C-alpha cells in the first residue's frame with residue numbers, strides 16, 4: 212500500500228513519524244522547500260511529550276509521482292483549492308483521502324476528489340510546528356485518539372486498514388456517525404480554540420478566567436442547540452459526551468459545568484489553538500470552518516449564535532489588524548442574559 216502525508220506541518224510530521232516508526236513507508240509532501248529539505252536530510256523529529264526521530268522521504272507537491280492508496284490530508288483548509296488539485300492526478304479509483312482537518316471539511320474535499328474517496332478523521336490531540344522537520348507534540352501520549360468514518364457512511368474494510376495504520380500512533384475509533392463526531396470536535400474547537408485565538412492565550416488561561424469560561428459555556432451551548440436543530444446526534448469524544456453534558460437552559464445549570472470543563476480541558480492547559488499559531492505567523496485562520504460553521508448552520512436552522520459570531524468577528528479583526536491577539540479582547544464580548 213502506498214502512503215502519503217499531504218501537509219507535513221504540525222500534525223503531519225508527527226503522524227507521518229509515528230507511521231514510519233511503526234514500520235511503514237510513507238512520503239511526506241509539503242510546499243515548504245526548507246521543511247522538505249530538513250525532513251530528507253535530518254529525518255522527522257518529534258519533541259514535546261515524547262522525543263524521537265525517524266528517517267523521512269519528503270517531496271514537494273510537484274515531485275509527486277504515481278498513485279497513492281491512502282493520503283493523510285493535513286493541509287489547512289485555507290489551502291484546499293490548490294492542494295487538492297495537486298493531489299488529484301495521484302489518486303486512483305480506490306484511493307482514500309483521509310482528512311485530519313478541523314471543522315467539517317469533507318463536503319468541500321468531496322467536491323474536488325469525489326465523495327467515495329473521502330474518509331473523515333477528527334483528531335484528539337494537538338501539535339505545534341517548531342521549524343523545518345520538527346514538530347512538538349503538545350498532548351500527553353495517553354490522551355491521544357483518532358476517530359475515523361466514511362463520508363458516505365457505513366463501516367468498510369478500508370476503514371479497518373486505515374485504523375491499523377493510525378493505531379501505530381494512538382487508539383483509533385471507527386465511527387458510523389461521522390457527522391456526530393465531527394460536530395463534537397467542532398464544539399471542542401469553537402470553544403477553546405476559538406477563545407484561545409480571540410484572546411491570544413492558552414487553554415489554561417481561558418479555564419482560569421470566569422468571564423472567558425462563561426463565553427466558552429455560551430459557545431458550547433449554541434453549538435449543541437444548532438447541532439440538535441440540524442438533526443446531528445453528537446458522539447462522545449475521548450469518553451466525554453459533550454453534547455449531553457454541556458447544554459444548559461438556566462444560570463444554575465450553566466454555573467454547574469465548571470468541573471466538566473476542568474476535567475476535560477485541564478490536561479490540555481498548555482495548548483495554544485492552531486488558529487492562534489496562524490495569527491502569530493500573520494496568516495488567515497480556519498475561523499470560518501470552526502466558529503463560522505456554527506453560525507452558518509445556526510442561520511440555516513433558525514438558532515441564534517451571538518457568541519460564536521463575536522469570536523468570528525474578533526478573530527477576523529485580528530487577521531485584518533483591527534485588534535491584537537490579547538486577553539483584553541475579553542471586554543469586547545457581550546453575553547446573552549441567562550436566568
Ligand SMILES: NC(=O)C1=CN([C@@H]2O[C@H](COP(=O)(O)OP(=O)(O)OC[C@H]3O[C@@H](n4cnc5c(N)ncnc54)[C@H](OP(=O)(O)O)[C@@H]3O)[C@@H](O)[C@H]2O)C=CC1
Pocket residue numbers: 217218219220221222223240241242243246272285286287288290293294295297311312313314334336337338339340485497
Ligand atoms: N495543530 C493542531 O494541533 C491541530 C490541527 N488540526 C487541523 O489539522 C489541519 C492542519 O493543521 P496544522 O498541522 O496545524 O497545520 P500546519 O500549517 O502546521 O501544517 C500544514 C502544512 O501544509 C503545508 N502546505 C500548504 N499547502 C500545501 C500544499 N499545497 N501541499 C502540501 N503541503 C501544503 C504547509 O506549508 P506552509 O506552512 O508553508 O503553508 C504546512 O507545512 C488543520 O485543518 C487544523 O485545523 C487538527 C487538530 C489539531
Ligand SMILES: CC(C)(CO)C(=O)C(=O)O
Pocket residue numbers: 313334335336337338399400404482483484485486
Ligand atoms: C484542540 C486542538 C489543539 C487539538 O485537538 C485543535 O484541534 C486545534 O487547536 O486546532
